[in-house]
Amino acid sequence: MNMTMEIEYLGYAAGLLTSFGLLPQAYRMIRTRQARDVSLSWAIATTIGVSLWFCYGLVKQSPSIITANGITLLQLCIILALKIRHG
Amino acid sequence: MNMTMEIEYLGYAAGLLTSFGLLPQAYRMIRTRQARDVSLSWAIATTIGVSLWFCYGLVKQSPSIITANGITLLQLCIILALKIRHG
Numbered sequence: 001m002n003m004t005m006e007i008e009y010l011g012y013a014a015g016l017l018t019s020f021g022l023l024p025q026a027y028r029m030i031r032t033r034q035a036r037d038v039s040l041s042w043a044i045a046t047t048i049g050v051s052l053w054f055c056y057g058l059v060k061q062s063p064s065i066i067t068a069n070g071i072t073l074l075q076l077c078i079i080l081a082l083k084i085r086h087g
Numbered sequence: 088m089n090m091t092m093e094i095e096y097l098g099y100a101a102g103l104l105t106s107f108g109l110l111p112q113a114y115r116m117i118r119t120r121q122a123r124d125v126s127l128s129w130a131i132a133t134t135i136g137v138s139l140w141f142c143y144g145l146v147k148q149s150p151s152i153i154t155a156n157g158i159t160l161l162q163l164c165i166i167l168a169l170k171i172r173h174g
Contacts, residue, residue: 007143007146007147010139010142010143010146011139011140011143013136013139014136014137014139014140014142014143015136016136017132017133017135017136017139018133018136018137018140020132021129021132021133021136022129022133023129024126024128024129024132025125025126025128025129027126028124028126028128028129029124032124034123034124035124036121036123036124037115037116037119037121037122037123037124037125038112038124038125039111039112039114039115041111041112041115042108042109042110042111042112042115045104045107045108045111046104046105046108046109048104049100049101049102049103049104049105049108050101050105052097052098052100052101052104053098053101053105055097055101056094056097056098056101059094059097060094
């Protein structure tokens with residue numbers, strides 16, 4: 001195994017954590033039916049940002065950018081819906 | 088202006104939104120002194136993930152990865168501290 005491969009494992013670990021990191025936030029909002037302390041501006045800005053990354057990935061034909069941001073976008077849509085519903 | 092440049096503007100817009108998107112979340116937690124609905128697991132997982140992206144950027148010597156994740160990491164440290172303090 002060479003150094004370049006080891007560095008890519010660092011990238012995969014980072015990508016997994018930042019892609020699936022929102023799951024516990026969505027789960028907490030589903031469980032407690034509370035969302036008051038979650039910022040709507042954060043949810044909207046991040047959803048738009050991740051949507052743009054997703055489009056960027058499509059144009060660049062980059063499977064890793066499409067996959068990572070697609071997974072994040074799904075979780076953000078759930079969080080955004082829960083924020084709007086539970087305030 | 089060619090197509091490639093236009094695509095990069097899409098990337099810059101996405102990067103700005105996802106880099107500074109956490110600011111309103113930090114501001115909300117500072118203003119209300121409440122953090123109950125924010126998931127600690129999300130904050131920890133995302134902080135570790137963004138730290139790894141930061142290290143990846145350092146190893147790859149990529150100024151854009153270092154800058155974007157450095158800005159995000161600063162906001163996450165504030166949010167993590169506020170979550171631990173205000174619960």
